[in-house]
Amino acid sequence: MPFDVYLNVAVGGVLTGLVYGLMALGLSVIFGVMRVVNFAHGEMMTIAMYIAVTLFSAFHLDPLIMLVPIAAVLFAFGYVLQVRLINPFITRPDTSQFLLLVAVAIIIVNLLLIVFGPDARTVQASYAYDSFQLGPLIVDATKLYAGLAAIVVAIALFAFFQYSQIGIAIRACADNYTGALVVGLDVKHLYALTFGIGAACVGAAGVMMVLIVDVTPALGPAYTLLAFVIVITGGLGSMPGALVGGVLIGLTEAMAGLLFTPSAKSMFSFAVLVLVLLFRPQGIMGKRAA
Amino acid sequence: MIARLIEGVPRRALLLLGALLIVLIAAPLFASDYLLTVLILILYFAYIGQSWNIMMGFAGQLSLGHALYVGLGAYTAAALYVHFGIGPWFGLLVAVPVAALAGAFVGFLAFRFRVAGVYFAILTIALAEFARVGFDHLSWTGGSAGLFLPVAQFTHNDLWHLRGHPAMFYYILLAATVLALIFCRALLQSRVGYFWLAIREDEEAALSAGIDVFRYKMIAVVISAAMTSFAGVIYAFYYNNLFPEQVFHILRSIEIILGPIVGGIGTLFGPILGAVLLTGLAETLTAALNALGVDLPGAKQVFYGICLLLVIVALPDGVWPWLRKRIGLAERQK
Numbered sequence: 001m002p003f004d005v006y007l008n009v010a011v012g013g014v015l016t017g018l019v020y021g022l023m024a025l026g027l028s029v030i031f032g033v034m035r036v037v038n039f040a041h042g043e044m045m046t047i048a049m050y051i052a053v054t055l056f057s058a059f060h061l062d063p064l065i066m067l068v069p070i071a072a073v074l075f076a077f078g079y080v081l082q083v084r085l086i087n088p089f090i091t092r093p094d095t096s097q098f099l100l101l102v103a104v105a106i107i108i109v110n111l112l113l114i115v116f117g118p119d120a121r122t123v124q125a126s127y128a129y130d131s132f133q134l135g136p137l138i139v140d141a142t143k144l145y146a147g148l149a150a151i152v153v154a155i156a157l158f159a160f161f162q163y164s165q166i167g168i169a170i171r172a173c174a175d176n177y178t179g180a181l182v183v184g185l186d187v188k189h190l191y192a193l194t195f196g197i198g199a200a201c202v203g204a205a206g207v208m209m210v211l212i213v214d215v216t217p218a219l220g221p222a223y224t225l226l227a228f229v230i231v232i233t234g235g236l237g238s239m240p241g242a243l244v245g246g247v248l249i250g251l252t253e254a255m256a257g258l259l260f261t262p263s264a265k266s267m268f269s270f271a272v273l274v275l276v277l278l279f280r281p282q283g284i285m286g287k288r289a290a
Numbered sequence: 291m292i293a294r295l296i297e298g299v300p301r302r303a304l305l306l307l308g309a310l311l312i313v314l315i316a317a318p319l320f321a322s323d324y325l326l327t328v329l330i331l332i333l334y335f336a337y338i339g340q341s342w343n344i345m346m347g348f349a350g351q352l353s354l355g356h357a358l359y360v361g362l363g364a365y366t367a368a369a370l371y372v373h374f375g376i377g378p379w380f381g382l383l384v385a386v387p388v389a390a391l392a393g394a395f396v397g398f399l400a401f402r403f404r405v406a407g408v409y410f411a412i413l414t415i416a417l418a419e420f421a422r423v424g425f426d427h428l429s430w431t432g433g434s435a436g437l438f439l440p441v442a443q444f445t446h447n448d449l450w451h452l453r454g455h456p457a458m459f460y461y462i463l464l465a466a467t468v469l470a471l472i473f474c475r476a477l478l479q480s481r482v483g484y485f486w487l488a489i490r491e492d493e494e495a496a497l498s499a500g501i502d503v504f505r506y507k508m509i510a511v512v513i514s515a516a517m518t519s520f521a522g523v524i525y526a527f528y529y530n531n532l533f534p535e536q537v538f539h540i541l542r543s544i545e546i547i548l549g550p551i552v553g554g555i556g557t558l559f560g561p562i563l564g565a566v567l568l569t570g571l572a573e574t575l576t577a578a579l580n581a582l583g584v585d586l587p588g589a590k591q592v593f594y595g596i597c598l599l600l601v602i603v604a605l606p607d608g609v610w611p612w613l614r615k616r617i618g619l620a621e622r623q624k
Contacts, residue, residue, distance in 0.1 A: 221540050
């Protein structure tokens, strides 16, 4: 195979990986602050995907235009979920938090199945078949837009946590729960905001993802797993780690699809996960041991 | 031995258990074909739930990948039967060690490298998914197109080759469930059982008390995997078809753990009660929806999800510990 084929596939993989990274960023933010493992993460992503697909087929609203509104809907969903359901579980053992979210995940997948049926839905954007040529490199417009949007959202998020008052307050909760309570922070509200932000991230990622793949209810569990693979690879709780892990897994999948068969690509991401768990359990960018 | 097993169990509980067993033994004589298939499902989940409970309920290790052992057992026995004509009982001699080895592999990877808690759960999911995709591409077992066991019109029940009427599978699973219950009771009263509970409650403390934590966690995962794979063998010969997308799917692993969680993690009767409640209610729901002429493919799973949610929120210890107190069967404190 000529070299530029590899290059093209690699670039496609990296761009998809950026969207994966944004999805995983949401999981990482939630875990980093609350130590809650969101097992319904991929399922929340499919909710956003179905909203985007429905808006597109009903009103021809382009997913990229609807990015912010859909992310806002997911934010509200995450906020309410945290306040109503998860908050009483903050002090419970992590396996019961995990099982609670497993229950939420099962309900979401199957409600989507009941409402939308098992068939794949897709968005045919006007630029679906456009591409940009850069020397030997041909880049799909959809993947490029999705990847760029993922970078923009990630930068906005970094800035939020670095510079805004609320972002700093949330980091304080993450660093020292008791300390945050002592200085008078409304931890419950900040936790709910965090879960909302995580949900908004995965919602934004979902909107970008409908440009790249068809959506079925079964994607939910698959993306949950993928998000776990990515954050553990990158370092659970590390924000740059989630992006790096996303790109790495996107690249691995693309290359495995090219060199072996696309249907076996997830085997290679799982292999990466197992290797990371064994040799660097804190992840590539993680600081502390798990 | 028997005296030791029933020590501390209220007489009323033993009588009820005996009555339940008699009802279950007699059930195929009265049950319709449909009811029999539901009972088979209940026993299947009760047995696997009991096997899973050894890992989670006794040793405190959350496995979300038990479909791996079901699938390995099912595929090994079915492939031996299809390719070499080796019957299920001899196949068992290969299938169970294969699953036990897989369990040992999972345990070794996880426990040697200190992968614990939620990380352990994710590792077990990943390995089951790995097997699913792997079997999808393994042409020897039919790949994603599935593996089929030859089905003949059964004129008589062939216990040796497990070809026959569902009632035969019912009795096999009933025997397995009863034996698993007795075995788990014996385990809990043994040294190993006490070590497991110590590890579950506080691993650090167990370690400093001189318990070889690695070794006893390994024993838990190997026993659990081996027991689970037996159900896989029965699954293969009962349904006669195997698809990687079905047997190794994450939803299968979740179905396995629902019964014990709803019934009560770490209790002996919890997995059985959970299987009865969930399968019974879910089948009732499906039947009711069918009667109304509604065909909703996800309805049963939504129901499972809501049950799981309610139990975790309202009865975190499960239904059985709660029910046991209500009907006055709480085990006497020694």
